[in-house]
Amino acid sequence: MxxxxxxxxxxxxxxxxxDAIGDGWSLLIVRDCFGGLTRFxxxxxSLGLAKNILAxxxxxxxxxxxxxxxxAADxxxxxxxxxxxxxRALFPLLVALRQWGEDYFFAPGEAHVRLVDRERGQPLRPLEVHARDGRLLAPDDTMVDWSRVSGR
Structure with a gap:
């Protein structure tokens, strides 16, 4: 490999x-953990993955x-x-990836699984990025701040 x-x-x-989650299999394992899977x-x-790759x-x-x-719980x-x-802190990342995938990788009306609010059974609101003061931000409203990186 x-x-x-x-x-x-x-x-x-x-x-x-x-380094930790940069391949699709790792994110799918995390997704399955959120879905309640716990065993090898x-x-x-779920994934149809070879044992050595899964391990x-x-x-x-x-x-x-x-x-x-x-x-084991049993x-x-x-x-x-x-x-x-x-x-568990990866939850918003997976929600964002799922919503992006639903928006751009399915034909209109094509069936696919959805993440819903357990209490109400309703789809989640689209994730948004907000400034500390609550303003909705778009990509053009942000920048990478290199000033805190030594040597720059």
Whole structure:
């Protein structure tokens, strides 16, 4: 398997997390965790992923503190994978990715699964980006501030 370039020393909040979640399988594992899956076999059935690749992705998510292992809830000898606080903090990212995918990767009227509010059964409102003072921001309203990076 080709070793990917690490972004751990890059002073960018988009690049660094890619070491942990920068491949589709890792995000799909996290998605499945939010859906209640906890066991290796459940992930394998859901994703159809080879055992060695699944094991590598799970190990990477564990190494980055996104998942943790806990004793099986049923008292069995196996371990279960659970999202850590860091992993649960990925929820808005997955919601944004899902909403973007729904908007741009399905034909009008094409059936697809939806994320809904458990209490009301209603689709979620589209995510928005707001300034600290509450103003709605578009890409042109933001900039990358390099002034805090040493050497710049």
């Amino acid at each position: 080709v070793k990917r370039t690490s972004h751990q020393d890059v002073p960018c909040g988009v690049a660094r997390p890619l 076999g459940e992930f394998q059935r 590598a992705r799970l190990r990477n998510l564990l190494d980055h503190g996104i998942l943790d292992t806990v004793p 008292g069995g000898a196996h371990l279960e994978y659970r999202l850590t606080d860091k992993g």
